[in-house]
Every structure is written in C-alpha cells, then in structure tokens.
Amino acid sequence: xxxxxxxxxxxxxxxxxxxxxxILIEKGKITQIGIGLIPDERMEIVDAAGCYVIPGGIDPxxxxxxxxxxxxxxxDFATGTTAAAFGGTTTIIDFCLTQKGRPLIESLQExxxxxxxxxxxxxxFHLMIGEMNDQVLEELxxxxxxxxxxxxxxxxxxxxxxQADDGILFQTLQKAKEYGALVMxxxxxxxxxxxxxxxxxxxxxxxxxxxxxxRPSMLEGEATxxxxxxxxxxxxxxxxxxxxxxxxxxxxxxxxxxxxxxWGETCPQYLxxxxxxxxxxxxxxxxxVWSPPLRxxxxxxxxxxxxxxxxxxxxxSDHCSFNFKGQKDLGKDDFSKIPNGGPVIxxxxxxxxxxxxxxxxxxLNQWVDLCSTRASKLFGLFPQKGTLAVxxxxxxxxxxxxxxxxxxxxxxxxxxxxxxxxGMQVQGCPVTVLCRGEYVIxxxxxxxxxxxxxxxxxxxxxxxxxxxxxxxxxxxxxxxx
Numbered sequence: 477x478x479x480x481x482x483x484x485x486x487x488x489x490x491x492x493x494x495x496x497x498x499i500l501i502e503k504g505k506i507t508q509i510g511i512g513l514i515p516d517e518r519m520e521i522v523d524a525a526g527c528y529v530i531p532g533g534i535d536p537x538x539x540x541x542x543x544x545x546x547x548x549x550x551x552d553f554a555t556g557t558t559a560a561a562f563g564g565t566t567t568i569i570d571f572c573l574t575q576k577g578r579p580l581i582e583s584l585q586e587x588x589x590x591x592x593x594x595x596x597x598x599x600x601f602h603l604m605i606g607e608m609n610d611q612v613l614e615e616l617x618x619x620x621x622x623x624x625x626x627x628x629x630x631x632x633x634x635x636x637x638x639q640a641d642d643g644i645l646f647q648t649l650q651k652a653k654e655y656g657a658l659v660m661x662x663x664x665x666x667x668x669x670x671x672x673x674x675x676x677x678x679x680x681x682x683x684x685x686x687x688x689x690x691r692p693s694m695l696e697g698e699a700t701x702x703x704x705x706x707x708x709x710x711x712x713x714x715x716x717x718x719x720x721x722x723x724x725x726x727x728x729x730x731x732x733x734x735x736x737x738x739w740g741e742t743c744p745q746y747l748x749x750x751x752x753x754x755x756x757x758x759x760x761x762x763x764x765v766w767s768p769p770l771r772x773x774x775x776x777x778x779x780x781x782x783x784x785x786x787x788x789x790x791x792x793s794d795h796c797s798f799n800f801k802g803q804k805d806l807g808k809d810d811f812s813k814i815p816n817g818g819p820v821i822x823x824x825x826x827x828x829x830x831x832x833x834x835x836x837x838x839x840l841n842q843w844v845d846l847c848s849t850r851a852s853k854l855f856g857l858f859p860q861k862g863t864l865a866v867x868x869x870x871x872x873x874x875x876x877x878x879x880x881x882x883x884x885x886x887x888x889x890x891x892x893x894x895x896x897x898x899g900m901q902v903q904g905c906p907v908t909v910l911c912r913g914e915y916v917i918x919x920x921x922x923x924x925x926x927x928x929x930x931x932x933x934x935x936x937x938x939x940x941x942x943x944x945x946x947x948x949x950x951x952x953x954x955x956x957x
Contacts, residue, residue, distance in 0.1 A: 481913065482515050486524025486874060490531065490864050491845035499529065501870040504912035509866060524874045527907060530844050531863050532566025532597075532871030533825050536851040537717055537741060537792025540570050541590040545815040546806060550797045553594035554926050555891035556821060560795075561597050561916040561924060562889045563822040564906035566871040567861055567932065569851075571629055572601045573638075580615045584623060588931065595929030597911050598871070600855070602627045602660060606640055608647040620655050624933020626856045627658045627715070632699045633666035633767060645703065649710035656936030658739075658854060659707070660715045663699040663724065664691060664768055673812050684761030685754045687811045688769035696768050697723020704731040704738050713737035713937055715854065718794050720746045720768045722778040729787040739854060740788040742779050744820055744827040745896060750776065762804040763894050765814040766796065780837045783846060790854065791828055791846045795821035797892040818896045822888050829877070830902035856934035870913035879905040889922075 481501040488497050488509070500508035500519075515521055540556040542549045551559065553570075560568055572587040574580055580603060587601055603619060605612070605628045619625050630645045631638035640648075645661065652659045672690040681689075700716055704727055707714035716728060719742045728740045745766070750773040754761035764770055782788040796817025798804050807814030825847050832838040838846070852862025861869050880903050881887075885895040909917035916924035 480519045481522055482513060482519045483522045483524050483529055483872065483874070484513070486527050486529035488529045488864055489840055489844050491841055491849035494840060499864065499872065501910070501913045504870055504914070506864065506866055506868050506870050509864065522874070522908065526876065526878065528840070528875045528877060529864070530873050530875055531848045532861070532873055532909065532911065533564045534848045534851040534857065534862055535560060535565045535568045535793050535795070535821060535824060536790060536855055537743070537794045538568045538570045538821060539794070539796035539817060542571070542573065542796065544796070544817065545813065547798065547803050547815055549817065550799050550803065550892045551795070551819070551821070551890055553591040553599070554596070555889070556795065557594070557596040557599070557929055558922060558924065559822040559889040561909050561911070562906070562922070564825040564873040564875060564909060565597065565821065566873070566909060566911045566916070567598045567600070567857065569600045569602055569627070569855055572603050574604045574606055576607045580612065580619055581623070584619070584625065591929070591931070593927040596916055596924040596926055597929045598861075598932050599929055600857075600932045600934050601625055602629050604629045604631070604638070605644065605648050606631075606638065608644045613651070616651055617655055620657055620936065626656065626934045626936050627660055628652065629660045629662070631662045631666070632703065633662055633664035633669060635666040635670040639666040642702070642706065646706045646710060649707050649712040649714065652937070653710055653712035658713050658715050658937040660717050661703045662718070663696055663703050663716050665695040665699045668695055677810065677812065682810050684759065684765055684811050684814060687765045687814065688751050688754055691767060691769050693721035693723050693771055693775065696721055697727055700724040701727035704728065704736065707738060708736045713739070715739040715741065717741050717792065718743050718746070718768060719779070719788060721771050721775045725778055725782045725787055729782070732787065739790070740782070741790040741792045742783070742788050743792055743794050744824055745818060746770065747776055747779055748827060748831055748900070749896070759805065759808060762807060762814045763800055764818065764896065765804070765807075765811070765816060766794065766818050767816045780832070783832070783842070784838055789846070789850045791824060793820040793824045795819060797890055799893045801893060819888075819890045819892045819894070820896060822890055823883055823897055823902070825875070825906065826902045826904055827897065827900075829875070829904040834903050853938065856936060856938065857932065861932075870910055872910045873906050874908040875904060876907045877904045879903070879907075881905055
C-alpha cells in the first residue's frame with residue numbers, strides 16, 4: 477500500500493484553473509484538495525513551494541521497441557518510459573503495428589509482451605489498421621470492448637510498407653463511428669512521395685536534405701484535406717497526427733469551422749526546428765530525418781497560432797529514436813534508407829513550457845491542456861487521468877518554472893546517442909513525478925521501478941468538448957478545396 481502523501485505550498489494548474497491548494501493522496505488516488513489541509517504523523521509531506529503542481533503529462537504518440545527499416549528503435553519500454561517520466565509524462569499511448577493476414581489480437585499481445593515488466597509509467601495502445609476484411613471487422617468490437625483499445629491508426633504514407641488506400645481509411649472511419657473509436661491518420665500522399673523519392677535517387681540526390689525536399693508540405697495538406705473530407709462523409713471522427721505545416725492546419729481549421737469532428741496534433745520538433753538543420757555536411761542532417769519532415773521556419777508561427785486559437789489541440793512527441801551511429805547511417809548513401817524518427821519523449825513538457833508559456837505564445841492552462849488534458853479526453857482516459865480532482869489517479873508533476881537547463885545527449889535519459897535539441901536552453905523542469913501516488917522521479921532522481929507501470933484500458937471515443945453545429949456535407953464538396 478502506498479504511503480499517504482500531502483503535497484503542500486504549490487500552485488495547482490489544470491486546463492481551466494490556477495490556484496493555491498494542497499493535495500492529499502491515499503491509495504494512489506487524490507482524496508482531498510483544499511487550502512491548509514492538516515497532516516497527521518503518518519503522512520509524508522511533499523513541499524511544492526515555488527512550483528506548479530500539474531496533472532501528469534499524457535503523450536498520445538510514441539513508438540517504443542518498434543521495428544522499422546531493418547532495425548528497431550533504440551528505446552524500449554524500459555528506457556523510453558523512464559525518460560518520459562523524467563520529462564513529466566506519466567502515461568503514454570504507443571502504436572501497435574499489425575501485419576496483413578495476422579489476427580489483430582496477436583499483434584496486441586506482442587506489444588503487451590514488449591511493455592510488461594518494463595514500463596515505469598502507465599501505458600495504452602493505439603492499433604494500426606492496414607487492411608479491412610471480414611476477420612478485421614469481426615475483431616474490432618472485441619478490441620474496443622475487451623482490450624480497451626479505442627483508437628486506430630491508418631497510414632496514408634510509407635508506400636509498400638504501412639500505407640493503406642482510401643477505401644480502407646473510409647471503412648475504418650465508418651466502423652469507428654459505429655463502434656465509438658477515434659481514427660488517427662498519418663497524412664501524407666504516399667504515392668506521390670514514392671515517385672518523388674525514386675526520381676531524386678535516379679538523379680543522384682542522396683543526402684538527408686532530400687528526405688524533406690521529396691515530401692513537400694503541399695502533399696501533407698492534400699492528404700489532410702482528403703482524410704478530413706472522408707471523415708466528414710462517414711460522419712466520423714478523425715485525429716491528424718504530427719501536423720507540421722500551414723497547408724494541413726488550414727484544412728483542419730476549415731473542417732472544424734464547418735462542425736466536423738477533426739482534431740490535430742503537433743510536436744515540439746516542428747515548433748522549434750526547421751528544415752535548414754537537415755542541410756548539414758558529414759551526414760549530420762540524418763539526425764533530423766523523420767516523417768513528415770521539418771518545414772521551413774515560416775510554418776512555426778502558423779503552428780503556434782493554431783495551438784493558441786485551438787485549431788490544434790494536442791502535443792505528442794512522436795518519439796521514435798534511432799542511434800546516429802549504427803542505425804541512422806543505414807542510409808549513408810541513400811536518404812530513403814535512413815530510419816525515420818527522433819528522440820523527443822523526455823523534453824516535450826519543458827520545451828512547450830519554455831517556448832510556449834514563457835514566451836507568451838500559449839497560456840499556462842493551455843500548456844496543461846495541450847500536454848495532458850485534451851489527450852485524456854480524446855483517448856478515453858478522462859477523468860481518471862489528465863486532471864487534478866478528487867477521485868482521479870494521483871498522476872502528478874511538481875514542475876519548477878525557475879530552473880534553467882541546456883538540453884544535451886550528455887544528460888538525457890533516452891537510450892540514444894544524440895539529442896534532437898542539443899544546446900537548446902529551456903526554462904522549467906519537472907522536479908518530482910508521481911504515477912498513481914508513487915514516486916517515479918523524486919527531486920530529479922529516478923525513484924521508480926521497471927514494470928510498475930500499468931496497462932490502462934481506455935473508454936470509447938468522447939471528445940469531451942462541444943463541436944459547432946455542422947453545415948451540410950454539400951458545403952464540403954462545393955466549397956473551397
């Protein structure tokens with residue numbers, strides 16, 4: 477049984493409120509919130525003076541122990557969740573890949589085996605849908621009801637690997653509406669990208685920068701608009717992962733204004749890094765090869781404004797780490813063979829606080845909403861997680877807004893040999909992190925246990941927010957495109 481803890485002297489911050497109060501934790505739950513709570517001799521006092529007390533971060537987009545491009549990500553569920561905890565994240569939702577012809581439940585069991593006994597924080601799974609047939613249709617209700625997996629990922633990119641066609645995406649959207657699930661989409665035009673890549677290689681353009689140049693932002697905008705219109709036609713709900721550019725934001729904003737259930741996520745890397753960093757000598761640009769690629773710097777203001785205005789609703793990390801030496805260099809002579817992905821899971825909250833709140837781009841409450849609460853609501857975790865309220869899991873971060881540090885591979889906890897944000901100074905740092913009332917990080921030191929993290933079955937899709945009155949579908953087809 478966990479020790480009763482009383483967190484005192486902190487400023488509590490939720491998605492809607494900021495106030496001074498104490499929090500009492502008993503048996504892994506928040507049991508009281510109030511001013512001047514009286515401790516007894518059996519309580520542990522946790523002093524949060526000078527700090528914000530926030531709900532644990534929820535990272536809705538991670539790839540741990542994932543095979544890709546002939547190798548496997550450098551971070552597994554042990555190292556990845558430990559690094560996440562250092563960064564103030566107490567729950568991740570990882571992507572379970574599937575294979576055509578293989579029962580979905582077998583893929584889920586494989587991912588459970590990857591996480592069990594390793595995860596330091598709580599976790600759930602999204603499930604990739606790569607085909608739609610009688611077997612898949614038969615399994616989907618069981619996956620949602622019994623396994624608690626209420627979100628499905630469809631790739632519109634990675635031709636001949638993960639990419640599904642529009643028919644599969646549309647059927648998935650239809651079934652998601654019927655069963656109460658959220659469809660996630662990687663929105664890039666995989667067919668055209670495949671052609672552009674082959675043309676570039678044929679012309680001898682092999683350097684990492686050509687990864688970005690063969691995946692232009694226009695193709696992300698096109699695919700985002702196409703997916704959003706298919707969701708509208710199916711009267712379903714769609715979540716666009718890792719939005720990078722103005723063209724995609726415009727499509728999401730337009731469809732939301734028309735009342736459709738379209739949601740968008742972006743990531744710290746797209747808010748702070750730009751395409752020019754990929755055009756470095758000595759293959760250094762390979763460190764920043766992920767998909768969609770980094771964009772020109774002008775897109776960053778669009779993304780920040782979209783977060784501020786609510787056109788984008790969440791921040792994921794898209795953590796997918798590969799070592800520079802021994803993995804990224806698989807594409808030394810061919811950018812298309814560089815494993816796609818980067819290490820981000822540890823710095824998500826700090827970067828968003830430092831670059832967002834400190835610089836006045838988003839508010840303190842928006843920061844909590846973007847990094848925790850909104851994902852909790854969209855992915856069936858609310859109110860168990862994602863807020864500070866009596867009865868919720870005691871997933872709590874004590875965050876010191878005054879600490880300044882420089883991000884570096886020398887000090888991070890990810891199992892990867894470089895940092896995507898090397899040399900960036902950030903203000904604000906998680907000091908102590910509790911998952912269900914137990915320390916994972918205590919005074920910036922690891923205090924957790926591999927395997928202490930629990931699998932969380934999630935509820936069906938519920939946006940947890942009002943959507944405008946919908947205009948007729950004809951407006952989608954007849955309006956601007």
